Structure formats: C-alpha cells, structure tokens
Amino acid sequence: MSADFQAPRGIPDYFPPDSADFRAVRDTLTEAARLAGYGHIELPVFEDTALFARGVGESTDVVSKEMYTFADRGDRSVTLRPEGTAGVMRAVIQHGLDRGQLPVKLCYSGPFFRYEKPQTGRYRQLQQVGVEAIGVDDPALDAEVIAISDEGYRRLGLSGFRLEITSLGDDETRPRYREALQEFLFGLDLDEPTRQRAQLNPLRVLDDKRPEIKEATAGAPLLIDYLSDDSRAHFDAVLGHLDRLGVPYVRNPRLVRGLDYYTKTTFEFVHDGLGAQSGIGGGGRYDGLMRQLGGKQDLSGIGFGLGVDRTLLALRAEEVASRGIERVAVFGVPLGADAKTELVTLAGRLRAVGIAVDLAYGDRGLKGAMKAADRSGARLALVLGDRELAERTIDVKDLRTGEQQQLPLDTIVDDIRRLLV
Template identity: 80%
Template structure:
C-alpha cells in the first residue's frame, strides 16, 4: 500500500473554512499599509546566503541556527528568506530606488522560513506582512510605521494586545553601553557559546529566552540609561507623535529584537493570550544596513514584520468569530438542466455586480439544494424551475426571515443587488 503523503513538519496547510480567516487577516494588515502609501514589492523566496549573514547578523540565532541554507545546482549557497528587510534593501539598491523620491515606502506579504522546533504559533514556514520606509530619519515616520501596524491589528478586530517600545541608541551612545554591558556579562558564569555571543554582540545575550540567562541578566545595564542627548530627544519625539495619534504604548527598556540591524526606535506588539509565543509583530529603525549591503550612500530605514499566523491565533484567543467568515450572499437553486443554464448566467451577472454567488450543482433535489443554501450562509436563495422559466420569473427567498417573493428574471440581478447594497 502506498504511504500517504503529509505536509513537512512545521509547515501548516491553510484549508477551508479556517483559510478564509487567514486571508482576511493578511488582507486587513496589508490594507492598512496601502492606505498610508506603501507600494507593494514581491521578493524572491530565496536569496544569496551572504545577504542574510551580512544584513541580519552572524551572531543572531536566525543566521547561526535557523536558516534553511543549501547549495543550488551551480554550487551557489542560497537561503530561503528568514525575514524581509534585507531582501527589500537589496532590491532598493539593485533597482536604484534609493536615487528617487525619499522615503521609499514598500510593503510585502508572504512566507518566510526558519528551522525551529514546531509548536503552536512557531512554524518553520511563517506568514508575515511587512513594511519598510527607507531614506528618511524622522521621528514622525517612526510613529507612522508603528501606527500602521496598530491600525492593521485593530482592523482585524484585535483588542487585547499591547505595544512595547524602546530605543536601542546609535553610534553616539552604543559604544559606551556595549562596554558597560560586556563588563557585566563577563562577570557572569556563562557557557562558552553565550560568552562568544557576548563578545560579538552583547545585546544578543539579553534576548536569550533561557530562564537561567534571563535570571542572570536581570540586573544588567540598560541602553535607556546610556542615551545621548540626541537619541533621547529623538525617542521623546517618537513618543509625542504616538500620543497625538492616539496609539497606546508601554516603554520597555529591556526590549531587544532578535536581529542585529536595529538602532534607535524599536518596538514589539505582544498578546498575552498566546502563552510563550506572545509576540504578534514588531520592528524598528535600522541605521547602517545599507552600507553593510554595499550601498554607496547611507540611508536609514524603519519597518516591521507582523505575524499573520499569530494574529489569527490571537483572534481565536479573543473569540473574534466573524472575521473571514465565508460570505456567500446569493445561492442559486436550479430545478432542472434548463434552470441551471439560466442560473449560471445569472450568477456571472451577480458576481460582476460584486455579489458573492454560489450554485447547487450536481442535480440535487429541492430539499438538498436548500440545505446547501442554508449552509452557505447566503442572504438570498434564487429558486428556479421549468414553471418559473416559462413565466419569465424567479423565486427570491430571504433566508434571514423566511419570506419569499416573485421577481422577473430580467430584473432579479438589479433587485438582489439593490437589496444587498441598499
């Protein structure tokens, strides 16, 4: 007997009816970005491995442990994309977008890949929506990016999340902080791997999720206590813009994102209904990334990545029931072959008017077809048989209140569309 194939471990399928919620979440998060003028960019699924090693940071878990890296048939090392920012910056440089109007505002959506232990909310193929605003270092732009993410979550119906923000400084204050943090860390009894991480990028140690490391670093110096005047002023300006936009937030001075390129404004959206995998999205500003990737000029940028999968789980935790529910509005019930021929045409005309329409196929009887109409969630059922065809009429049944009326066949499209849209 042939073995039954299954999806690879940690790679979810999106199937009806739950797939409708996934699509609705992705579309709402993307819509919030489009309304703010972010144009779509479609990124390659895999890129040169060096792009991520250089851009994301070799000291990160993403690069050192989690990337899907392999040699192609030309013996080139390529990697399935683990995140979006490095690829966007590569595309901006390759196509000269940085030489046009600034900021370059781009949004993207799709799958990203990380080799992790599969569990609820943590998949090896994860779905994200992201934005990047490149070329302008302005606190108002930082606030806009954060507000877009907040608006996207609210459009989905989420309410039980919180926004945490901090600043990770810049070259005016990070050297002094790095020195103080390393002095603290080297005084601890660290394992060899963690000590090497502290030598390369000590902030990575503060991002370690192991309980023993979290306890050992509880009293570590904080970046927010080492800020230069310019960075502190920048952070206060970002907070002021968020206040005026009505975006609620908490300052979390211990917040550390898992990628090396973040500087200054850094943020994360957290939902406590998800347990250990509580992050539903986050991002920050990245200074210096363009030069690391070979850019001839240094342009700052800010962006985010929002988890579509985790947002769906958060909606389920909040028991938000209606988002993405199948919205068939009209269901055709044909009684005979001639009636089916006519309803197929009517369905096309209704769809052209923006009315979601389905039909009972397969020659089902009236009782079975009406059960299908009820299951579809449609507002109206259009019942058509030979007698109605001969009279040039059709029965329109309101499935919400059970009422029924007779409408002329050549008027039913306008009649139903007006009832639904009026």
C-alpha cells in the same frame, strides 16, 4: 508509492472556512499600510545566502540556527527568506529606488521560513505583512509606522494587546553600552557558547530565552541609560508623536529584537493570550543597513513585520467574531436540467458585475441543495424550477432573515445588486 502524504511539520494549511479569516487578517493589515501611502512590492522567496548573513547578522539565531539554506543547480548558496527587510533593501539598492522621492514606502506580505521547534504560534513557514520606509530619519515617520500597526490590529477588532517600545541607540551609544554589558556578562558563570556570544555580540545574550540566562541577566545594565543626546531626543520625539496620535505604549527598556540591524526606535506588539509565543508583530529603525548591503548611499529606514498566523490566533483567543469575508454572496439552487442551464448563465452574468456566486451541482434535491446554500455562507439563495422558468421568474430567499420573494428573471441582476447593498 504511499499516498499517505502530509504537510511538512510546522507548516499550517489554511482552507475554507478558516482561510477566509486568514485573508481578512492579511488584507486588513495591508490596507492600513495602503492608506498611509505604502506601495506593494513582491519579493523573491529565496535570495543569496550572503544577503541575510550580512544584513540580519551572523551571530543571530536566525542566521546561525534557523535558515533554510541550500545549494542550487548552479552550486550557488541560496536561502529561503527568513525575514523581509534585507530583501526590500536589496531591491531598493538594485533598482535605484533610493534615487527618487524619499522616503521609499513599501508594503509586502507572504510566507517566510525559519527552522524552529514547531509549537502553537511558532511555525516553520510563517505568514507576515511588512512595511519599510527608507530614506528619511524622522521621529514622525517612526510614529507613523507604529500607528499603522496599531490601526491594523484595531480594525480587526483586536483589543488585548500592548505596544512595548524602547530605543537601541546609535553609533555613539552602542560602543559605550557594549563595554558596560560585557563587563557585567563576563562576571557571570556562563556556559562556553553563551560566553562566546557575549564576546561577539553581547545584546544577543539578553535575547536568550532560557530561564537560567534570563534570571542571570536580570540585573544587566540598561541600554536606555546609555543613550546619546541625539538618540534620546529622537526617542522622546517618537513618544510625543504617539501620544498625539493616541497610540498607547509601554516603555520596556529590556526589549531586544532578534535581528542585528535594529537601531534607535525598537518596538513589539505583545498579546498575553498566546502563552509563550506572545509577540504578534514588531519592528524598528535600521540605520546603517543600506551601507552594510553595499548601497552607494547610507540611508536610514524603519519598518515592521506583523505575524498573520499569530494575529489570527490572538483573535481566536479573544473570541472576536469572525471578520472573514463571505466566500459567496449568492447561491443558486436549480431544480431540473433547464433550470441549471439558466442558472449557470445567470451566475456568469452576476460574476461579471463583481458578485460572488456558487451553485448546487450534482442534481441534488431541494432539501439537500438548501443545506448546501446555508453552509456556503451566502446571503441570498436563488431557487429556480420548471414552473418559475416558464413564468420567467425566480424565487429569492434571504438566508439570514428567511424572507422570500419572487422576482422577474429579466431584471434579476439589477435586483440582486440592489438587495446586496
């Protein structure tokens, strides 16, 4: 059997040192949600296929073209999750979370799967951080969700992005707009598959990325012009809250998200440094999704999905300094067998108090071991030889400043904690 294995096409590997930046992006975006009271939920990687067909929409590209669907050993149709909202809503219904305090505020992260043509920023296994706030239809909650996204990006040092926002209306808005949009679309010279899509779900035609379709639909009526009084009041209130929160935005009346469940507030974060794949995150409100998935109540919700992969690419496009965490804080350099034994024990004591430590294994000489210390990214190097061991001291070198000092072995744990503050 050939050993020439590679990762599946369109699925990136993250390994040191880049994996530290990946973790920093994911954890920073998640931390912004935690500070707003969102609790963690861990979702299954695959679900019943019908959950996504019903929740996301059978006419969407996600369901019709991009899902990884297969029969399991029990001949049940299951699908690798293409997005998170449907799974969260399923969990809320199944476990009765909607019968407690509202809104139910949940945060999740992990891989999602879509069969797309791989290119920079578009992967078949994509990493996301998401939040969902379910149970309250309040413009202030919409603004909170959007502000969490904005805060997460800014905490990372990202600056060259913009928030595009619109409203997709409600049950009163959509039928009137659908009629006007279909009248416009059926007046165009469309290919048969696009005409069928216009019949089934005309909004999906506006989400078509083909240049000829974008050009043909440039003059299509705008949904924002058909908003009901309630939808318009809701949208104006969201914008007012964003203004007070200091979150800048651009109204984009042609914004269409790729999932059918969106209603009212809909938004996307865009970064022009990424080329064609400019979206780094987005979301919106989804009134009616709970009812579609069989919930006994019909509670509204709002959420987002932020792309970890694309955010990392955006940071690199801006040449933002690495925000990755240190892999280790301390690197031990033993010079001799007895020194190694002592440093192995010391490393265990330091790790026990929360300090990340690595050692130069393999009996390297001082020069090679110090090169390894420099490559590790550690702040401090601990150099221990037979002479220091006999004197019960250890050499501590600050790898950033080059400053070196000799400290007692008996108090070294407390001394290192002090130096790392």
